[in-house]
Amino acid sequence: MAERVVAFGEAALLIELDGRIDPDLAARAAAIADGWERLGHGPAVPTYAAVLVRYDPLLVDPAAAEASARELLRARAAPPAGRVLEVPTRYDGADLEEVARLSGLSVPELVAAHTSREHYAYFLGFAPGFAYCGGLDPRIVAPRLASPRTRVPAGAVAVADGQTAVYPRGSPGGWRLIGTTDLVVFDLARDPPALIRPGDRVRFVAQ
Amino acid sequence: MSVLRILEAGLRSTVQDRGRWGHLREAIPAAGPADPGAFEAAQRLVGNTAEDAAIEIVGLPFRFTLEAPRLIAATGREVRVRGRGVVGGWTAVFARAGEEIAVEGTARTRFAYLAVSGGIDVAPLLGSRATYLPALIGPLPRVLAPGDALPLGAPRAGADRAGGSLPRAEPNGRVLAMRGPHADRFAEGSFFGRRFRVSASSDRVGLRLEGARLERSGGEILSIGVAPGAVQVPHGGEPIVLLADAQTTGGYPVIANVIGPDLGTVAQAAPGEELSFYEVDRAAALEARRAERRWLEASER
Numbered sequence A: 001m002a003e004r005v006v007a008f009g010e011a012a013l014l015i016e017l018d019g020r021i022d023p024d025l026a027a028r029a030a031a032i033a034d035g036w037e038r039l040g041h042g043p044a045v046p047t048y049a050a051v052l053v054r055y056d057p058l059l060v061d062p063a064a065a066e067a068s069a070r071e072l073l074r075a076r077a078a079p080p081a082g083r084v085l086e087v088p089t090r091y092d093g094a095d096l097e098e099v100a101r102l103s104g105l106s107v108p109e110l111v112a113a114h115t116s117r118e119h120y121a122y123f124l125g126f127a128p129g130f131a132y133c134g135g136l137d138p139r140i141v142a143p144r145l146a147s148p149r150t151r152v153p154a155g156a157v158a159v160a161d162g163q164t165a166v167y168p169r170g171s172p173g174g175w176r177l178i179g180t181t182d183l184v185v186f187d188l189a190r191d192p193p194a195l196i197r198p199g200d201r202v203r204f205v206a207q
Numbered sequence B: 001m002s003v004l005r006i007l008e009a010g011l012r013s014t015v016q017d018r019g020r021w022g023h024l025r026e027a028i029p030a031a032g033p034a035d036p037g038a039f040e041a042a043q044r045l046v047g048n049t050a051e052d053a054a055i056e057i058v059g060l061p062f063r064f065t066l067e068a069p070r071l072i073a074a075t076g077r078e079v080r081v082r083g084r085g086v087v088g089g090w091t092a093v094f095a096r097a098g099e100e101i102a103v104e105g106t107a108r109t110r111f112a113y114l115a116v117s118g119g120i121d122v123a124p125l126l127g128s129r130a131t132y133l134p135a136l137i138g139p140l141p142r143v144l145a146p147g148d149a150l151p152l153g154a155p156r157a158g159a160d161r162a163g164g165s166l167p168r169a170e171p172n173g174r175v176l177a178m179r180g181p182h183a184d185r186f187a188e189g190s191f192f193g194r195r196f197r198v199s200a201s202s203d204r205v206g207l208r209l210e211g212a213r214l215e216r217s218g219g220e221i222l223s224i225g226v227a228p229g230a231v232q233v234p235h236g237g238e239p240i241v242l243l244a245d246a247q248t249t250g251g252y253p254v255i256a257n258v259i260g261p262d263l264g265t266v267a268q269a270a271p272g273e274e275l276s277f278y279e280v281d282r283a284a285a286l287e288a289r290r291a292e293r294r295w296l297e298a299s300e301r
Helices: A023-039 A062-074 A096-103 A107-115 B021-026 B036-045 B260-267 B282-300
Strands: A004-007 A012-016 A044-046 A050-054 A084-089 A119-124 A131-134 A149-152 A156-160 A163-166 A171-173 A176-180 A201-206 B003-008 B014-016 B054-058 B062-066 B070-075 B080-082 B086-088 B091-095 B101-104 B111-116 B149-151 B174-179 B195-198 B206-210 B230-232 B240-242 B254-258 B274-279
Touching: A004 A062, A012 A062, A023 A044, A023 A050, A023 A062, A023 A119, A044 B021, A096 A107, A096 A176, A107 A176, A107 A201, A119 B021, B036 B054, B036 B070, B036 B111, B036 B260, B036 B282, B062 B111, B070 B080, B086 B091, B174 B260, B174 B282, B254 B260, B254 B274, B260 B282
Parallel strands: A084 A201, B174 B274
Antiparallel strands: A004 A012, A012 A050, A044 A050, A119 A131, A119 A201, A131 A163, A149 A171, A156 A163, A156 A176, B003 B062, B003 B149, B014 B054, B054 B111, B062 B101, B070 B091, B070 B111, B080 B086, B080 B101, B174 B254, B195 B206, B195 B274, B206 B240, B230 B240, B230 B254
16 A cells, blocks of 8 residues: 555545554654644644644645645654553453453463563554554454443453453443453543553553 | 533533644544534634633523623524523623523524633643543533533623624535545445435434445555544444544544534534535635634624
8 A cells, every 4th residue: 555645624634654554654653643743733643554634724735734744754753662561450351261262272371372472552542541552462363342342341451353452441342351450541630641652562461 | 700600501511612632642532512613603702712611502401690790602503592682693692690591492403502701711631621521531521510600711802792793604404525535435426415314323423324325345444543524434334424522543434524614514413404415625625714714703803
């Protein structure tokens, strides 16, 4: 997929880097978002391999905004320096045994697979503080639920389609629940409220 | 500090400013008014700016009193203000201290805005006074209720501005939109020019459209950042126009983006009404934006 900059309405541009999930692409998207926000035109939202950038077209000429976006595509900014975050987890999720069965693993093998590696935080989306973390052990088979739960509790540790995440607050959700953490990943009393940031590496530790 | 006392709060009324745009990367939606044009018109009529906070009312009537006299204005579809007499919406009214005032509407009213000169003066949370109800984010993170006493800022305009008006044409079901990044995944004519019916399950997150299922080609897309006005097509094929409370990212193809000035037409469409979308290019979208700005700035002349 070729890189492109396309209009997203008259007050935003979508910068697409690729159609793949890859830490290097996500890091580049985050760096482009940082660069856009430094220009002061408006906020940016990086995802796996794209960045949505907003601007006020009555203040910034759209052609100039597009030129700025293409300039940021050319610049190879350094990716953000991530931290390693440990998430103490009780493996007691409602779908734990089902995920083990789908994966052809015993429950202890599933827990070992989930705790044995660092998961890269690609971006935050879906709900405040929800970090999409990739690099799941490929043996873990966990398609999204056909019909999402109406309520997933805060702190639920979940897996779906090669990714893992912690639900920051009670919300609907379609990922499969394998555990629970008491770590508060979203707290409005903190600034920033979200604990996990793009570029961080998340390690789950069995309690 | 002067206060606004709520006697009757409507169904789902909240404090809103222009939105919390500084935390999108933490997946905190901007929230803010569902109909930004109506919100800003109300604010300008009372001498405020869009940075100030007003009340978004869902489910009229909304009744209140003010501790001290103030310039107020209500906007929205078919709204009126009842005090000593009845004044139409989109008009500044000078309310007396203690006078009982009601913002009223009709069955077609969706989102009404009540602005008070000086704004609702609650301390901003994460840079904004907007309320995001799905995750209870905001300085007043709940639905307003009878008995609430909301603090007001120092008035910015007085009785001499009473009677000022900023009328807006009633929506006619025509919505302008630009082609979205995934428009080429859908057959020409599958969205633009077609009539859709507004679903009863629409809310501040999005307006759901019924009446045609759009067939797409190509595989899944990776999640991208989205924004109010984006027209997503989920697996069922019935489009959703994202509004103020939409998530910051989405994994469905975006066939179109409603232009900013027409977001109000979308947000204010009542269930069962019809909307048709017409394709415009960026130049036409910008011209509509300039026209909206001229309309809003007319309050200052």
